Amino acid sequence: LAKESGHNYFQFYVASVDQEIRERKQLEKDLSVALHNHQFHLVYQPQVNLETHRIIGAEALIRWEHPEKGLIPPDEFIPVSEMNGSIVEIGQWVLDQACWQAARWASNGMPLRIAVNLSAVQLRQDTIVDDILDTLKRHHIPAGRLELEVTETSFMTNLEEAVDKLKRLHKAGISIAVDDFGTGYSSLTYLKRMPVQHLKIDKQFIRDLLVNEEDTRIANTIIDLGKSLNLTVVAEGVETAEQEYYLAQRGCKLAQGYFFSKPLKPHEFEIFVAGFHSKIVENNA
Numbered sequence: 001l002a003k004e005s006g007h008n009y010f011q012f013y014v015a016s017v018d019q020e021i022r023e024r025k026q027l028e029k030d031l032s033v034a035l036h037n038h039q040f041h042l043v044y045q046p047q048v049n050l051e052t053h054r055i056i057g058a059e060a061l062i063r064w065e066h067p068e069k070g071l072i073p074p075d076e077f078i079p080v081s082e083m084n085g086s087i088v089e090i091g092q093w094v095l096d097q098a099c100w101q102a103a104r105w106a107s108n109g110m111p112l113r114i115a116v117n118l119s120a121v122q123l124r125q126d127t128i129v130d131d132i133l134d135t136l137k138r139h140h141i142p143a144g145r146l147e148l149e150v151t152e153t154s155f156m157t158n159l160e161e162a163v164d165k166l167k168r169l170h171k172a173g174i175s176i177a178v179d180d181f182g183t184g185y186s187s188l189t190y191l192k193r194m195p196v197q198h199l200k201i202d203k204q205f206i207r208d209l210l211v212n213e214e215d216t217r218i219a220n221t222i223i224d225l226g227k228s229l230n231l232t233v234v235a236e237g238v239e240t241a242e243q244e245y246y247l248a249q250r251g252c253k254l255a256q257g258y259f260f261s262k263p264l265k266p267h268e269f270e271i272f273v274a275g276f277h278s279k280i281v282e283n284n285a
């Protein structure tokens with residue numbers, strides 16, 4: 001009997017792996033035509049200065065509207081596109097689109113800084129620095145208007161090369177943020193050598209801030225690290241007034257999260273910006 005059930009289990013296992021492979025192949029196939037078929041769009045999440053209560057910029061986040069499956073979250077398809085290399089083309093589209101939007105907003109009196117996520121695979125491309133600078137030029141965007149978010153894994157494959165590229169980008173005026181800080185192989189050596197200006201505290205440490213003592217200590221440590229290395233700290237995933245208040249008085253300078261706003265479509269973002277200042281004043285009254 002044991003042998004028999006073992007056999008059944010094995011069959012079940014093979015069948016489910018087989019299905020997984022099929023689904024993955026289908027996803028890759030769908031992904032390969034998504035760009036051409038205009039299935040991607042960007043949403044923008046405001047980034048707020050906790051001292052001045054002003055919106056200083058926005059993070060651009062990609063969305064995939066699949067014709068049959070509906071919205072597929074980036075955590076499901078970005079890793080696949082990194083594996084098969086299509087992130088290079090998708091990432092360039094994101095950059096183009098974000099710069100186009102930034103230019104439009106600037107010409108409407110809204111000169112916001114746009115933060116774009118840059119995959120480690122993109123950073124590894126030989127032409128990436130020129131590609132980024134060309135994109136800025138094409139849209140007449142000053143480099144100071146762009147921030148690139150990279151994760152710690154970007155520094156791991158080829159440190160020298162990554163340092164060199166990020167230095168060139170920074171020299172041109174682009175600011176660099178370390179995304180999801182604290183979740184990767186955070187090394188102080190990397191941090192010291194990388195030309196980065198911003199640290200983003202990963203949302204996993206913010207979620208239970210003030211509830212979980214360890215998370216609170218980790219957040220404190222990152223804020224202090226930022227202060228001593230002269231890096232601006234950004235908290236992501238801020239959802240409550242308590243978290244916002246704590247981070248502000250603890251000296252975290254910037255924040256983003258559902259407390260302020262979820263990521264918004266461009267026209268929603270414009271409405272949000274228009275109403276934001278009065279909203280804060282109202283809250284404080």
Ligand code: C2E
Nearest residue numbers: 061062073074075078094117118119237238239256257258
């Ligand atoms: P990320 O860059 O760390 O982005 C932050 C994620 O947290 C976003 O998820 C955002 O929607 C979500 N978020 C923001 N505020 C809150 C909050 O208060 N609570 C919670 N629970 N979540 C919040 P999203 O948009 O699903 O993106 C997931 C990840 O996919 C991003 O993490 C980033 O690593 C990747 N990604 C998104 N767009 C792009 C892109 O254009 N290029 C690349 N290479 N990666 C991207």
Ligand code: MG
Nearest residue numbers: 059117149179
């Ligand atoms: Mg990010």
Ligand code: MG
Nearest residue numbers: 179180200236
């Ligand atoms: Mg992040």
Ligand code: MG
Nearest residue numbers: 179180202203
């Ligand atoms: Mg993340």
